[in-house]
Amino acid sequence: MNHILQVNNLQTAFKTDKGMQTVVHGISFHVDKGEIVGIVGESGCGKSVTSLSIMRLLHDTPGKITGGQVIYNDHDLLRLPESSMKGYRGKELAMIFQEPMTSLNPVLKIGKQLREPIQLHLKMSKADAAEHAVKVLESVGIPRAKDIMEEYPHQLSGGMRQRVMIAMAISCKPSLLIADEPTTALDVTIQAQILSLMKEIQKENDMGILMITHDLGVVAEVCNRVIVMYAGRVVEETTVELLFENPKHPYTKGLIASVPKIGSGSKRLHSIPGTVPSPTNMPTGCKFAPRCKDVMDFCHTEEPGLIEEDGHSCRCWLYQDQRQGAMTE
Amino acid sequence: MWQYILKRVLGLIPLLLVVSFVIFMFIHLIPGDAARLIAGKKATLEEVQAIRENLGLDKPLIEQYLLYLKDLLSGNLGYSIQSGAPVSKLIGERIMPTLGLTFMSIGWALVVGILLGVISAVFRNKWPDHLGMLTAVSGISLPNFWVGLVLIQLFSVQLGLLPTGGAEGWKSYLMPSFALGAGIMAMIARFMRSSLVNTMKQEYIRTGRAKGLGGNAIVFGHALKNSLIPVVTIAGLQFGFLLGGSVVVETVFSFPGLGRLLIDSIQMRDYPVVQAEILLFSLQFILVNLLVDIVYSFLNPKIRYQ
Numbered sequence: 001m002n003h004i005l006q007v008n009n010l011q012t013a014f015k016t017d018k019g020m021q022t023v024v025h026g027i028s029f030h031v032d033k034g035e036i037v038g039i040v041g042e043s044g045c046g047k048s049v050t051s052l053s054i055m056r057l058l059h060d061t062p063g064k065i066t067g068g069q070v071i072y073n074d075h076d077l078l079r080l081p082e083s084s085m086k087g088y089r090g091k092e093l094a095m096i097f098q099e100p101m102t103s104l105n106p107v108l109k110i111g112k113q114l115r116e117p118i119q120l121h122l123k124m125s126k127a128d129a130a131e132h133a134v135k136v137l138e139s140v141g142i143p144r145a146k147d148i149m150e151e152y153p154h155q156l157s158g159g160m161r162q163r164v165m166i167a168m169a170i171s172c173k174p175s176l177l178i179a180d181e182p183t184t185a186l187d188v189t190i191q192a193q194i195l196s197l198m199k200e201i202q203k204e205n206d207m208g209i210l211m212i213t214h215d216l217g218v219v220a221e222v223c224n225r226v227i228v229m230y231a232g233r234v235v236e237e238t239t240v241e242l243l244f245e246n247p248k249h250p251y252t253k254g255l256i257a258s259v260p261k262i263g264s265g266s267k268r269l270h271s272i273p274g275t276v277p278s279p280t281n282m283p284t285g286c287k288f289a290p291r292c293k294d295v296m297d298f299c300h301t302e303e304p305g306l307i308e309e310d311g312h313s314c315r316c317w318l319y320q321d322q323r324q325g326a327m328t329e
Numbered sequence: 330m331w332q333y334i335l336k337r338v339l340g341l342i343p344l345l346l347v348v349s350f351v352i353f354m355f356i357h358l359i360p361g362d363a364a365r366l367i368a369g370k371k372a373t374l375e376e377v378q379a380i381r382e383n384l385g386l387d388k389p390l391i392e393q394y395l396l397y398l399k400d401l402l403s404g405n406l407g408y409s410i411q412s413g414a415p416v417s418k419l420i421g422e423r424i425m426p427t428l429g430l431t432f433m434s435i436g437w438a439l440v441v442g443i444l445l446g447v448i449s450a451v452f453r454n455k456w457p458d459h460l461g462m463l464t465a466v467s468g469i470s471l472p473n474f475w476v477g478l479v480l481i482q483l484f485s486v487q488l489g490l491l492p493t494g495g496a497e498g499w500k501s502y503l504m505p506s507f508a509l510g511a512g513i514m515a516m517i518a519r520f521m522r523s524s525l526v527n528t529m530k531q532e533y534i535r536t537g538r539a540k541g542l543g544g545n546a547i548v549f550g551h552a553l554k555n556s557l558i559p560v561v562t563i564a565g566l567q568f569g570f571l572l573g574g575s576v577v578v579e580t581v582f583s584f585p586g587l588g589r590l591l592i593d594s595i596q597m598r599d600y601p602v603v604q605a606e607i608l609l610f611s612l613q614f615i616l617v618n619l620l621v622d623i624v625y626s627f628l629n630p631k632i633r634y635q
Contacts, residue, residue, distance in 0.1 A: 089540065103535075104536065105537070106631065168536075
């Protein structure tokens with residue numbers, strides 16, 4: 001049992017005009033020590049909501065966790081009172097976000113923002129925390145770290161700001177880092193730097209990383225294991241190698257086919273027709289059926305279960321017969 | 330920081346020149362002859378002409394303006410047509426009570442308004458919010474002269490605790506500052522609430538929570554400073570208006586402030602006093618604006634570094 005994080009049947013719903021709409025439908029997965037797990041999917045598939053649910057950061061959103069377990073160190077985080085949960089955030093589980101521009105407070109100096117979790121969790125004095133913060137800044141490759149402590153976020157470039165976010169997240173040596181699209185808002189060259197930095201700090205601190213992304217390139221670059229999400233459900237889960245060698249789910253195949261390849265000539269880029277269905281307008285049966293090129297008649301009426309075979313799970317009727325699927329649901 | 334303030338203060342000089350020019354020209358657009366007004370109805374043409382020459386009213390407008398500017402710089406605001414007293418003395422007598430009343434009104438309105446707004450935002454859609462916003466709506470809806478009359482009835486007539494009017498001692502400032510501040514407090518509370526509610530949805534607030542910060546550290550350490558800009562804007566605007574004196578509340582409390590001086594001098598066609606008061610109001614508004622901009626730059630470092 002080396003799992004640092006075990007998510008069981010997590011369900012999250014959003015309050016809308018039409019009542020509670022479930023956006024995360026009973027997701028289960030785990031992250032092991034020293035492992036980088038990717039969650040991939042299009043916008044609106046529920047991957048960000050999943051990450052926020054794990055951290056219980058659905059404040060100020062209409063979202064609410066409606067069921068399941070998030071087990072960290074034998075404790076179910078979903079059962080903790082908010083006051084104890086605060087002790088986990090930033091200390092045991094840390095998070096970095098997509099927009100380094102808007103994720104740092106524009107009116108506070110970098111130094112103060114970095115010191116906060118250190119003073120809070122490591123119980124250091126202001127001066128010690130500042131010293132610790134400078135060390136962490138240097139460890140994420142920020143030059144003139146001392147000066148930057150006195151600067152404001154808008155004085156830094158996007159890549160620098162994301163490094164500051166990473167420094168803030170790892171300052172208390174968390175066991176799990178959740179990164180929600182950490183490179184999406186950055187230039188391509190900076191993206192590569194940030195990804196290699198994340199791999200580096202992951203090795204140094206022996207953390208687990210949960211990498212939320214829509215970019216299969218990022219997955220191939222850093223992840224060990226991948227979870228493909230569609231419409232609030234896990235549709236495929238396996239190692240990175242297996243996923244790219246032998247993708248099973250038609251959705252995963254579509255995603256991989258839509259990544260541009262060098263040397264593929266001037267062929268039109270593949271795209272999956274249609275969009276992710278909205279929670280208010282979910283198809284019955286398999287949620288991917290309306291967009292699937294391998295769709296069969298009963299796909300529209302019955303939803304397949306998630307079936308594992310040789311470390312490769314998939315939620316598709318192509319790989320199971322109807323009866324088997326119904327049994328596992 | 331100091332460089333920024335110095336730059337802004339120097340920038341005021343051309344602005345003040347333009348303002349004084351416009352006010353001077355507007356006063357001269359008003360129909361009527363000041364010399365004739367001073368001389369009185371029975372004066373002969375020669376007498377009127379003598380007064381006109383004496384005051385320099387026969388000179389070209391531009392020259393008159395330059396003379397006016399020269400007097401202004403040496404602190405001479407002219408003389409009241411009505412009483413013959415120096416305008417600077419008339420305004421000097423009224424400015425202190427108005428300043429005192431303004432600071433008291435805006436002071437309590439800011440403190441209570443911000444507090445009420447923060448409480449309402451933190452307990453959004455719960456009973457403290459409903460109570461706070463009910464208070465705010467009452468503050469905006471009740472006319473200040475009516476609040477003033479009710480206060481006089483209660484505290485002066487019934488209880489005999491406070492003077493009904495005048496500007497002697499701090500006690501006479503209590504009721505007028507309450508009447509004047511109520512609406513401003515209400516406005517500040519509403520702006521504070523909506524601004525803080527909006528700030529709490531920002532991503533850096535989520536970052537703060539992800540660090541493990543608690544509610545108070547989030548609201549007071551991260552959100553408040555970001556939410557104050559609209560509040561400062563509205564408070565600055567109201568501050569400027571209050572400095573001009575409030576005719577209605579000053580009348581209800583027989584308060585010797587600038588508002589009543591202005592109305593009285595307009596009624597008496599006392600142009601030198603009117604002109605000086607308008608210039609003073611403009612200057613006050615310009616200074617308040619500068620103050621607001623300086624506060625902005627404290628709140629938002631981006632403004633400071635531009």
